[in-house]
Amino acid sequence: MPKERLSVVVTRRLPEAVETRLSELFDVRLREDDTQMTRLELIDALKDADVLVSTLTDKIDAALLAGAGERLKLIANYGAGVDHIDVESARRRGVLVSSTPGVVTDDTADMTMAMIIGAARRIPEGLRTISKGEWVGWAPNAMLGRRLSGCRLGILGMGRIGQAVAQRARAFGMQVHYHNRRRVRPEVEEKLDATYWENLDQMVARMDVLTIHCPHTPNTFHLMNARRLKLLKPDAYVVNTSRGEVVDENALVRMLKAGDIAGAALDVYENGTEINPDLPRLENVVMLPHMSSATVEGRLEMGEKVIINIKTFADGHRPPDLVVPAML
Structure with missing residues (x-):
């Protein structure tokens, strides 16, 4: 039977x-x-x-x-x-x-790099300038962004995706730094030329770009809270393709509006589709609808x-x- x-x-x-x-x-x-x-x-x-x-x-x-x-x-x-x-x-x-x-490791890592480039080189702003018919031609000081080569990239969460991002970042000439629950094996650090930071606060304060790749757990909820976000340099960028709950979204919006950090690139949001209404209005934010693995x-x-x-x-x-x- x-x-x-x-x-x-x-x-x-x-x-x-x-x-x-x-x-x-x-x-x-x-x-x-x-x-x-x-x-x-x-x-x-x-x-x-x-x-x-x-x-x-x-x-x-x-x-x-x-x-x-x-x-x-x-x-x-x-x-x-x-x-x-x-x-x-x-x-x-x-x-x-x-x-x-x-x-989805490679797909998410690819999109993370796209978002880093998009934020640092102000691609969404450029697209909006064209679509609104506001572009009046090339100018020496127009739409100046950041060169990735030489930038310090801080990776929060060095699992599969974090390591894949590190590989891509090295190809762009970025300096790779990371914080993780556990330090990765020496051979992995050597391969990625990655510097480990035991103290997250110390790493955050020194990075040009912070990219988040940790899961949402009770321990990681608002891991990037208002206090820790304020440690970022004024010319730093925050990228999140992991889980929105890891970042205090309202605190991030306040800092972006005040110009306390240069920009952000977000594929996930703290309350799902209920996004802080100020976010879409900000010029210095790349926003995607949770499509990094798509x-x-x-x-x-x-x-x-x-x-x-x-x-x-x-x-x-x-x-x-x-x-x-x-x-x-």
């Missing part, structure tokens, strides 16, 4: 190739439109699913998990970050959580990891990308 297929609920529209493969392997309930599930829809999904394929737009907290059905055994997250999932509560209920680490190749690879995690679980083995509370 053939083995009963797992019941899998997918909370968002995924690339067609990924949805097709999921449908071939499992008993899948797909999303009809590309909107996030409401809380009521999530509650309903958790009642009779064996596996939930979630995304970062799904807040899966302890209360939601408390109402999950007995069948739920795996949350296969489509994405590397799992700060939207109460992993500890899931573990206590016997629900495994997997993610898709590594696949490549066709990356999204397909994320889907492949989700499928491998579910298939491995279905075969009675530990998902290769299992998340445990100790990792967070």
Whole structure:
């Protein structure tokens, strides 16, 4: 007698190739439109699913998990970050959580460099000048930005993405500095020609560009708070492609408006789509809609990891990308 297929609920529209493969392997309930599930829809999904394929737009907290059905055994997250999932509560209920680490490393690092260049060379300002018909021609002192070669780049979080950014920054002639929970191996430091700072405050105060690549956890919430942001040099730039909650957005806006720092480049925001209304009005800010990992190749690879995690679980083995509370 053939083995009963797992019941899998997918909370968002995924690339067609990924949805097709999921449908071939499992008993899948797909999303009809590309909107996030409401809380009521999530509650309903958790009642009779064996596996939930979630995304970062799904807040899966302890209360939601408390109402999950007995069948739920795996949350296969489509994405590397799992700060939207109460992993500890899931573990206590016997629900495994997997993610898709590594696949967006190069994409995010590429976009980080694009944002560093965009902020330092004032590309958005130049685009607006052209689009508004305000450009009157070349001038010696017009639209002066910063040369990247020789600039000190401070990397907050030296994981996969931080290291990939360091590699790219070295190619631009930037000096690489970093702060991390744990110092990376000597051979990694040597390869990246990276200087480690144990004291974050001391590093922040000396950098020309600070780029953030750490996850959102209780320990990193507002890690870049008002006090620490004020340590930045007046000609420094802040770049964030990780999680918006790491930066005190209101404090950052106040400093940008006052000219206390040169500029910022943001792909993520503290309150999701509820962005501080002053941010879009500022000339010295590059703003993107959380698109650092948005490549066709990356999204397909994320889907492949989700499928491998579910298939491995279905075969009675530990998902290769299992998340445990100790990792967070």
